[in-house]
Amino acid sequence: MGNQGVLFSVIASYQIGTGHLIRCLNIAEHLGGAPVFFCIDGDENLSSFFIRDRRIEVFKPERLSRLRPKVVVVDRLEVEPNLLLPFKEIGAEIILLDNLSGWEMADVVINALPHPPSQHPVPDGVKIFEGPHYICLSREILQARENPRAIRKAVSKILVTCGGSDPYGLTLKLAKALVQLPDLPFTTFILGRIFKERKKLEEIIQGAPASVIQDPLSLAPSMVEADMALTSFGLTVYEVACLGLPAIILPPTKDHCQRAEVFAKYGAAINLRLNEEVSTEKIAEEIQRLRFNPKLRREMSQAGQRLVDGRGAIRVAQIILELLKD
Numbered sequence: 001m002g003n004q005g006v007l008f009s010v011i012a013s014y015q016i017g018t019g020h021l022i023r024c025l026n027i028a029e030h031l032g033g034a035p036v037f038f039c040i041d042g043d044e045n046l047s048s049f050f051i052r053d054r055r056i057e058v059f060k061p062e063r064l065s066r067l068r069p070k071v072v073v074v075d076r077l078e079v080e081p082n083l084l085l086p087f088k089e090i091g092a093e094i095i096l097l098d099n100l101s102g103w104e105m106a107d108v109v110i111n112a113l114p115h116p117p118s119q120h121p122v123p124d125g126v127k128i129f130e131g132p133h134y135i136c137l138s139r140e141i142l143q144a145r146e147n148p149r150a151i152r153k154a155v156s157k158i159l160v161t162c163g164g165s166d167p168y169g170l171t172l173k174l175a176k177a178l179v180q181l182p183d184l185p186f187t188t189f190i191l192g193r194i195f196k197e198r199k200k201l202e203e204i205i206q207g208a209p210a211s212v213i214q215d216p217l218s219l220a221p222s223m224v225e226a227d228m229a230l231t232s233f234g235l236t237v238y239e240v241a242c243l244g245l246p247a248i249i250l251p252p253t254k255d256h257c258q259r260a261e262v263f264a265k266y267g268a269a270i271n272l273r274l275n276e277e278v279s280t281e282k283i284a285e286e287i288q289r290l291r292f293n294p295k296l297r298r299e300m301s302q303a304g305q306r307l308v309d310g311r312g313a314i315r316v317a318q319i320i321l322e323l324l325k326d
Contacts, residue, residue: 003068003069003070003090003091003092004035004068004069004070005034005037005069006034006037006069006073006320006324007037007038007039007064007067007069007072007073007092008024008027008028008036008038008039008075009038009041009072009074009075009076010038010040010074010075011042011076011077012040012041012043013042013043014043014165014167014194015165015167017163017164017165017167017234018163018192019163019234020075020076020097021075022235023075023097023135023137023235023313024038024073024075024097025056026137026138026139027136027313027316027317028317029139029317030313030314030317030318031317031320031321034320034324036056036057037056037058037059037067037069038056038057038058039059039060065086068090068092069087069092070092070093070324071092071094071095071320071323071324072084072087072094073097073320074094074097074099074102075097076099077099077100078099078101079096079099079102080101081104081105084102084105084106093107093108094106094107094108095107095108095109095110095319095320095323096108096110097110098112098113103122103123103126107125107126107323108126108127108128108129108319109127109129110129110130110319111128111130112130112131112133112134112312113135113259132241132312133312134312134315135235135238135308135312136313137235137238137239137242137308137310137312137313138218138220138313140218140219141219141220141223141239141242141243141310142242142310142311144220144224144243145242145243145244145305145310147224149243149244149245149301151227151297151298151301152227152294153294155185155227155228155291155292155297156185156186156227157185157186157187157188157225157226157227158178158184158185158186158187158188158226158227158228158230158287158291159188159190159222159223159225159228159230159245160175160178160187160188160190160229161219161222161229161230161236162174162231162236163232163234163236164192164193164194165192165194165196166191166192166195166232167252168232168252168275170250170252170275171191171195171197171201172197172200173250173280173283174230174250175189175201175204175205176280177280177281177283178205178210178230178287179204179205179208180280180281180284181284181287184209184210185209185227185291186209186211187208187211188210188212188225189205189210189211189212190213190214190216190219190222191212191213192214192215198212219236220239220243223239223240223243226245228247228248228287228291229246229247229248230247230248230283230287231247231249231250232249232250232251232252232275233249233251233252233256233257233259234256237249237263240269240304241268241269241304241307241308242304242309242310243304244301244304245301245304246269246290246296246301246304247268247270247300247304248269248270248283248286248290249264249269249270249271249272250272250275250278251271251272251273251274251275252274252275253274254274257271257274263304266303266307267299267300267303268300268307269300270300272286
């Protein structure tokens with residue numbers, strides 16, 4: 001029997017987060033009846049939360065020799081050649097998603113996230129797909145986009161969301177900035193399933209017009225209801241852009257800051273620059289500036305929706321399906 005199905009090799013951990021895993025799950029939803037397998041490095045208990053209700057077989061790294069996939073999708077940022085070599089030897093097609101290394105063994109490279117220029121030439125024969133049209137968002141976000149966004153003169157709802165684990169504590173810092181406002185609009189804090197500082201957050205916002213939602217089935221309803229968002233960098237930035245939700249980004253690392261600047265230059269978001277260099281007073285100032293400028297919010301909303309159309313998972317799935325046909 002020849003090679004069959006699609007293997008997704010991803011990483012998910014409390015420190016790195018779950019974005020790599022989630023976007024591959026988003027792609028898998030569009031693969032029809034193709035056999036799908038996952039190999040997940042990192043925290044097994046964490047990844048099991050996202051896999052358990054899906055009909056997906058998960059292989060541990062030491063069991064991968066049993067598989068003969070036709071297509072291998074790698075979403076790990078950095079990849080060692082020894083991970084890819086066994087699959088190249090059996091003739092599998094290899095797709096790298098936003099990986100900064102391993103291009104010499106790839107058949108397809110898909111870069112949806114802004115990256116610094118590569119220091120290595122693109123190997124001959126490698127197909128390259130680049131840009132935000134390949135960011136892999138969920139069906140719920142794509143469906144929510146169908147409803148036009150109204151930009152209201154007054155901001156009545158603010159959304160705060162900083163990923164599944166928020167290892168840099170950005171949610172707490174944003175909360176401290178928000179409670180400085182003399183007339184804080186109603187604010188919803190969305191926490192990931194593995195966020196560990198809920199008690200501290202509730203202490204900070206005690207008495208403020210705010211609610212806390214942990215591990216919602218989808219972020220889409222809260223994004224649709226909000227007038228502006230505060231977030232870190234990750235899939236959420238693309239989701240709010242897709243839905244036309246004006247956002248202020250607080251990047252936790254230098255590479256995130258570089259990527260957030262792409263959104264700022266496009267006019268789709270405000271980049272506060274590197275987290276450690278930004279005070280809560282500065283954050284509060286920027287919140288007020290965006291809050292009381294409906295013209296700017298409208299321009300940001302339109303720019304975000306031009307930049308991200310939400311169909312990236314469908315496009316990537318189609319690339320995979322074409323390779324399965326060959």
